[in-house]
Amino acid sequence: MEVGQSLAWGEGPGYHERPVMITKQLESLETVVIRFAGDSGDGMQITGTQFTNTSAVLGNDLATFPDFPAEIRAPAGTLPGVSGFQVHFSSTDIYTPGDDPDVLVAMNPAALKVNLKDLPRNGILILDTDAFDKRNLKKAGYESNPLEDGSLEGFRLFAIPLTSRTERALEDRDDLSKKEKTRCKNFYALGMTYWLFNRPLENTVTFLEKKFKKKPQFASANITAMRAGYAYCDASQEFQVRYEVAPAATEPGTYRNIMGNDALALGLVAASVRAGVPIFYGSYPITPASSVLHALAKYKNFGVATFQAEDEIAAVTSAIGASFGGKVGITGSSGPGIALKGEALGLATMVELPLVVINVQRAGPSTGMPTKTEQADLLQAMFGRNGEAPCPVLAPCSPGDCFEMAFEAFRIATKYMVPVFLLSDGYLANGAEPWKLPESMDELPACAVSYRTDPEDYLPYMRDETTLARPWVRPGTPGMQHRIGGIEKAEGTGNVSYDAENHQRMTDIRAEKVARIVAEVPDLEVFGPESGDLLVLGWGSTYGAIHAAMKIAHKDGKSVAQAHLRHLNPFPKNLGDVMKRYKKVICAEMNMGQLRMMLRDRFLVDVIGLNKVQGMPFRIREILTAIDEHTS
Amino acid sequence: MEVGQSLAWGEGPGYHERPVMITKQLESLETVVIRFAGDSGDGMQITGTQFTNTSAVLGNDLATFPDFPAEIRAPAGTLPGVSGFQVHFSSTDIYTPGDDPDVLVAMNPAALKVNLKDLPRNGILILDTDAFDKRNLKKAGYESNPLEDGSLEGFRLFAIPLTSRTERALEDRDDLSKKEKTRCKNFYALGMTYWLFNRPLENTVTFLEKKFKKKPQFASANITAMRAGYAYCDASQEFQVRYEVAPAATEPGTYRNIMGNDALALGLVAASVRAGVPIFYGSYPITPASSVLHALAKYKNFGVATFQAEDEIAAVTSAIGASFGGKVGITGSSGPGIALKGEALGLATMVELPLVVINVQRAGPSTGMPTKTEQADLLQAMFGRNGEAPCPVLAPCSPGDCFEMAFEAFRIATKYMVPVFLLSDGYLANGAEPWKLPESMDELPACAVSYRTDPEDYLPYMRDETTLARPWVRPGTPGMQHRIGGIEKAEGTGNVSYDAENHQRMTDIRAEKVARIVAEVPDLEVFGPESGDLLVLGWGSTYGAIHAAMKIAHKDGKSVAQAHLRHLNPFPKNLGDVMKRYKKVICAEMNMGQLRMMLRDRFLVDVIGLNKVQGMPFRIREILTAIDEHTS
Amino acid sequence: MTTQPPQLKKKDFESDQQVRWCPGCGDYAILSSVQKTFAELGLRNEEVAVISGIGCAARFPYYVNSYGFHTIHGRAPALATGLKIARPDLSVWVVGGDGDMLSIGGNHLLHALRRNIDINIMCFDNRIYGLTKGQASPTSEFGKRTATTPMGSLDRPVNPISVALAAEGTFVARTADVFAPHLQAMLTAAAAHKGVAFIQILQNCIIFNDRAFAHVTDREAKNERVLYLEHGAPMIFGKEKDKGIRLVGNKPEVVRLGEDGITEKDILVHDETDESLAYMLSRLDPKDFPTPLGIFRRAGAPSLHEGYQAQFEQAKSKDGEGVILDLIHSGDVWDVK
């Protein structure tokens, strides 16, 4: 690929200069970022998703970033009511939704106000002039009309009366109210972008027909609007240039565009099927974790039991109860809800039952910013319980990886009889990427669960020699009645014990059990030179930004490599060695240095923090700046 | 002092050899450890406390360690039913209740079985032969009677029919039932130990008269029993030796023997009086924190409001509510209860209100061993919340120090408008030591609280230049209405904000506010050489054991020093420098290396862990062994 | 409540924050009634504290010009209890949704009620989780399809009034968002009540559960299917005041006045002090009975903060105002010279 071929990275000397928009007729682009922004009521999420899916089917590589308000329906036309959806599509591999948009579609003044600062000069700007009336301008806090005051100069502006054009396109439709007509304007806009980037309409047509099966008049209205938008561009003088983004040279296979939470839910079900043990998901709704519950609630034909508990404590304890019963108990929440589970997670540690704990992290502390992403719950996962209660901690690094890591969490939990933390975040949860689907069960790792049924020589806290796991015995098994609980247990028998040495031994065993998982943790791989000036470490959703930056840095000839942790406890066994091979190590995280703390403690290496808590993923250029600073 | 003069450290070559008991007539000893052990129903706690108080009034230095079963009344005569109380009294400064007893009083076979392993050969052993019947022997799991099978050889055994002698002493008392008579046997035993260590009876006489004011027959019965025990020793041939432990050369002043939880409660009230702001203590009972609530509940004439909440979450949130109202909200619990408070502590961090959070730690994880001590909740205090939510963390180092550190926690909380963690533990809570009482208010630190009442230029999140504290405004103050909450706040106004940069700034400010407390944290002092081979770092209740070990090591000419942290976040500013002055640094903690982790991360020093989770404090010899290993 | 300064107006209780509920949400009407009532009660801005949990409803404090605290999910009654004990002089109002107060916060509600702490609790019941986008709440109907219950909810709903009564609530009432005068009357009565007040406010969530209370608030329903409870008055309802509730044994039934010789005298009279009656009213099934609005129960009982004050005073009169040095020096002390 040539960076210079993209809109975003076009022509300019490097990442830190704003790229210049190509104005001349140009047919082929490598990569484009488009952002749809409008009022929450304007349907921007659906518009963005449609653009994404159409591009996916075309074979582009993709990454998306939805950004919506905390309010359900913030007052129309206001700044907090703005909802956005950014799609990055490309003919080469991409790893983030893009730092900044090349194209901004803004459906009202508020959307313009919130998003314009991200649009580079020369970027394409599509506006609905109908929305720029006095009232809306005031709501958005504009003193003067940007359409008139010259402040939009320098952008490639397409100021179009989208609303009235949509209405006009539907003027002969007596079966629709005026409001119903104007509500189709997002599909008018979508049609325009389809023309602009030369996408077919079929995909969305099918979608609309399916979605409005019961109300076909809405399907056809939206389709008409979309076609009208497409046709308008085709006909209009204003639009002289049309762009092509060729399919990416992707690995052959079947793909699906998937959001992190959906992949996560599928991963759990897949592991459950593979292991032959149904799952029980105890959860309490919370943004951005709720959609895992919503997804799993639909899989009843897989025997998935979902339980909307009265609170997070009941969610986790009900899951522990299910695990006691021989199902795999899973619980999921976000930061504040996870905080409530701490006591029960201590219990799970003590009774040594399998449990998967999902934290779809959001910006904290406290309620924080529920719709914004962050990675600041790592140390909570490690230490948010009383006493010495170590747990394995895993983190997926992309929406699709949520499938794999959820599977892995299930596998470790059942194999080692231990509660396992899975740290996703809001960015992975709602972000989407094309995901290559497994074609057969053999592509999934083995995951065998066996219950002990032989009472001979059985002790509740006897241990597997390799894993140190205690046997899992389902109530109902004759002759193996036993009792567990949160008081320290005597080695072997599991009886209550206040014995001094026993407590030390059991504490050591619980730690050792987690430590032994290292045998299964794949060695950390580096992307880039095997040794050199700088290693950039990360975990979780920062993968894409770091990876994209890495590719640019490598082109710039930097001696820098990337290593990304998906296992945070225990660490891969070669981690220390890897770190030693570089003169400097940066740890990039969306927190104030949590993994960094763990690394410094463990390896006594002066790891440098690249930290950000702004409710948003890293931008590629932020990583690049840091690389620049620390390499020669 | 001469170590050689003590019973425990007599004559032998060093700490690691068991000392030999002095058998010849000897009047003066420097230091003695006596352990009373019996069934839970035998009144061992009261017996030990009486011995302690009498010794205190005599002017000995003291340290005590009660060790009682988790059950209220475990079945009589069984091993889990054994209750013990150890007193260390001395004519010189002491710092721990002593590693092992010199004298063991065992009221039944179970008490013998549980405790004998700690009694050195040649130690004094006083037994109630009446209790060594078949039934009791069986309950204690003895196959043969230790009184007869020779297993007690080598001890200085006084096998006495305590029960029947007590009954005999009370035989003419028709106002008492047989059971009531035999229940006095602990005071008979106490009388014997009073004779043995030449203590006056008056103190206990007065105590009994006061305690049984309403049932004087019990007072006189216990007094008679005690006198009989004393007289028996005086008369008997068996007792040839009597010991003197002279008063310690203590700093002049008024003293009181105090348990950690009582001192803690007093410290809070003292700070409240000093600041002129009443406290609100929201708590839910839990061992070993409950007695803080019990103590504070008695201080209603100080305006102390105690609230037994429905759970720990209500306890902490009610306290936050009180702080919002302008009182100082305080909440206290032990590990499992603290785990439940995590979410609310995030809220307190976000709304920046004062709050003191007391964790009287016990052995974990989960329910763990409720009556046993541990220090494994440090990282929970640091990180047991979602998001970046730093809090100051303090830890008292002795029962008396609980007063001072509770005061300090109150002071910091109100001055910086921040939730402050105070980490005590079960050992401090129930252990006691002589405490030198402040004679005037001036001896207490200044602690001034002021509410803002001036609406001019007021913003809810404006900040004090030095402390970065926001102003505390009491509801009811006209013209200063404002709204706070757990969603990220805009700088200054405190309005809800989802702004990216604002979140970063506020996160930084909250961290900086805690960091700035360092200005008030006294520099860390070392006990021992200013530099050398080894530094032993500790925190909390390990102080005494480390200090006692240090004194012995210094005598042995070891190049070792002690530094003890009472401020764990932020650390004293010279901590890093101090650590650098020693070749090696050991961190001794009753956990698996929590402070150690913080130190290694912060200073990149290869701190060595000396760790123990056995529900029990360090023994002096464990520290000494480690010192030996790491010094030349 | 001082009366010297001029009485405030509704708009004086409006804050400078933009209200951010969905257009058409029932919360707007409630907000407006509350602001109006505060003004009419002669409250000063500064003496009011509005405490909320988390949810759409719980955004309430931001919009009221008073002291306010948007706390965490479910905990508002507990936090308010601490506040009221600390500051008996404040007028404390608690706001939360059905999820906030009856799901995660059910226990704090129970205990605030049994303690009779003098706070006013408004539960905005829309039978759904609004803020998290449409999951079942504890008051959602059995079988309801929501995001978390695609095949229908298996949980039987709780009845907030029954629960509040059983939790020893001393003031338990029900009203609806759109019935402004009734709502205001309930708020006024709650404010006057010494002790805890619990008001279930039926509230329409236009987005996720529209018309959940149409059987109460629709024009026809409002006239014919609502029973307005009034202490000492017979339970007569209907636009024509032609229907009433009669007891047969201990069982209620709907009768028509004038039919079968039934007169007002046969009709059950509401008694706010009768807790079993209140409970029975809370159980009336809207399929067969009108929905009662109004005060189910109102009764006197010692309120918690008064108990605190009394004990403070008693302790001070018994032991004297606390002197810290004396306290420190109490117990077994000894002197070392």
Add this chain to the structure above:
Amino acid sequence: MTTQPPQLKKKDFESDQQVRWCPGCGDYAILSSVQKTFAELGLRNEEVAVISGIGCAARFPYYVNSYGFHTIHGRAPALATGLKIARPDLSVWVVGGDGDMLSIGGNHLLHALRRNIDINIMCFDNRIYGLTKGQASPTSEFGKRTATTPMGSLDRPVNPISVALAAEGTFVARTADVFAPHLQAMLTAAAAHKGVAFIQILQNCIIFNDRAFAHVTDREAKNERVLYLEHGAPMIFGKEKDKGIRLVGNKPEVVRLGEDGITEKDILVHDETDESLAYMLSRLDPKDFPTPLGIFRRAGAPSLHEGYQAQFEQAKSKDGEGVILDLIHSGDVWDVK
């Protein structure tokens, strides 16, 4: 419940763990009754799961030869709910004290009840915190002096029966530790009930609250001041069966049979399906009324785990048994060649 193997005896339900309550504690009697009932119900050791919270009462599972789980404070009903959903075949029994279930765990109790999950909940009510050494519990009397309330408790107690009823409990009963046959009858009925069963067991804590229920369990009280509820039977009590409860309007009163011409026909008849009646009975003040023991309410309702099973089956019959590869490959997929 298979009947082939020989029926077990009480002692088969005794575990090998030493029982560690205080001598004289009421918990011993309850343990013994439970073990006996399990045997008489023909249960097998392995099909029983006893789940408890924390407290003296909550030590219970250690002493029963069955599967057992001593969980954390207050959460047993929630944990048991998960277990029962996962394992409908087990006979699940929950044990906890008044503090465990009504203080910290009140909300889980409420929700377990409203969900009608088929578990049997035994609340050992000793009106005190035993294990933590004598603090006030939610059922402690107003004004009670305890370690935390040296000047008397300011909290008004909750009534566990009222709360359980209001929480939609479908089986709500009361009995006492020392009334072995009655206790066993309640346990047997609870086991037979399809859905959640809640039993308040009055229990004596000899150490911290001795004789709290003397007004029920003393010989004289047992004969004269206890009303044994029986479905369909008139509420007659007293050793001589000479006293009864009559309704005047909707208010109960104690009357003497034979006096003022009162006969059995005037006496209120117990109806386990009448929820308002049950509530009224739960409110009877022991000062003026006998204490009712027995089943206050028993009613049918869909039980939660059955709902789960039905939805699983429905989903499978509609969409077919799940095939994971198909699920993964569903939605908007595309092929890259």
